[in-house]
Amino acid sequence: MPRPTGRVLTLLELLQSGGTRTVAELADRLGVEGRTVRRYVNHLIDFDVPVESVRGRYGGYRMAPGYRLPPLMFNDDEALAVLLGLITGWAAGPATAERTAGETATAKIRRVLPKHLAHRLDTLLETLAFTDESRSLDAPAPDAGLLLTLADAVRHHRPVSIRYADRHGLPSERTLHPYGIVAHAGRWYVTGQDPRIGEDRTFRLDRIADARTLPGSFEPPPDPDPAERLLTGFATADYRHEVTVRIHGTVEQIRAHLPAGVALLEEAPSPAGATPPTTECWRRVDLRVERLDWLPPVLASLDRPFAIEHPDELRDLVAAFARRLTSYAAAED
Structure with missing residues (x-):
């Protein structure tokens, strides 16, 4: 919406x-x-x-004279679509007049919903998380039944079984201990642990064909932070190239071009302890990427000193990119 x-x-x-x-x-x-x-x-x-x-x-x-708006009669899908449309428009952004209007409209719709549906939607809203890259979320809302099932499992720490298709379309059935539902960069995800291998996993909701709650319960970690786990998972995904670059700048300067979902940032400690994020210093940046050719323009746009630790192929690509820029600047009309 x-x-x-x-x-x-x-x-x-x-x-x-x-x-x-x-x-x-x-x-x-x-x-x-x-x-x-x-x-x-x-x-x-x-x-x-x-x-x-x-x-x-x-x-x-x-x-028109005499007109009165009839009571709102939403089914689960309609109520969820309305509320998600409102929430995704303001939840990840700063305080603004538009955010206030969105919160007010959300509260009014919430008040006229049947109690059983309001309770389930409250459960869903409590389990949603938004990354900094979710402000322009324009993907269609996932299936209402799927969202409500996952939200209930997150809140009550219940395992779920999901039928999932990977990026190649291969189907599988997985068991997940869900920690939360996250909106990020135009998509919806559920994060949690795969109890079979004891590792964190992230699944796109649009690739989940079905989810059902399983008997029993699980103990979540003390601070699951689904959004942070999602971003860390993206930054450490098993891609073709492992890249390490040292960049001299502040955290804000680096994150403006290499967000948390793309790169892990290791802040160099100062003699007195941790270096403040606003201090310019050398910081290690680790990425895992499928292709290297998009990195030279990004590093150039940083306009900060950097040093490539590996791979050597990236050094060659940066050098070739610099030569192209030099040739363009020297070219005559």
Whole structure:
């Protein structure tokens, strides 16, 4: 569901409060342009909400006299889609007016849900985590039943059996001790431990065909932090090349180009202890990548001193990239 969902609901509430609202007033309250207000009004009309257009100097929009919004009757899939659409629009971002509107709309929908569904959705919301790269999450929400099953297993520490297809499409059945559900870079994941091998695993929800809760329970680690485990898993995945680079800069400067889901960052200690993240110093960066050719432009964009420890192939690629840039700069029109 798109991010404007919260604004459409806010528009509905403003019109429900009575009177005629000008386009300028509505645009100001919603933080959008006038033409966007008109588009939102059309959305309401498409849902059979009788919004009337009032002409004249003090014209605008109003609700048809005598109209009252009927009670919201959502099934599980509909309620989940609405709430996830609202939450993914603001949960990972900083405090803004749009975030406040999204939180308000979420709370209002939550209050009118049946108790059994509200309880299950509360369980889901408590188990969701968002990485810094989830702010532009635009992937469709996963199946409601799958999400609710996994969320219940996370909250009550119950093992689950999942039918999963890997990136090559090969199916398998896995057992997982789930720690949490994470939104990252346009996708949804569940993280946890594979009890058969005693190692952490991450599974994309769009590749899970089915999940069912198994008997028994498990003891989660003291601080499972699903988002951190997801990012660490990505950075240490079994890819073709292992890369180690030392970069002189602050954590912020390096992370702007090599985020946690791509690289592990080892901060060099100072004589007095740990080096502050805002201090420029040499820091070791480890990556595992399938291809090396995208790294030279990234290292150049850092605009920081760096040294490649291995592999030698990356040194050759960086040198070739530098020669190309030099030839482009020297070329005459």
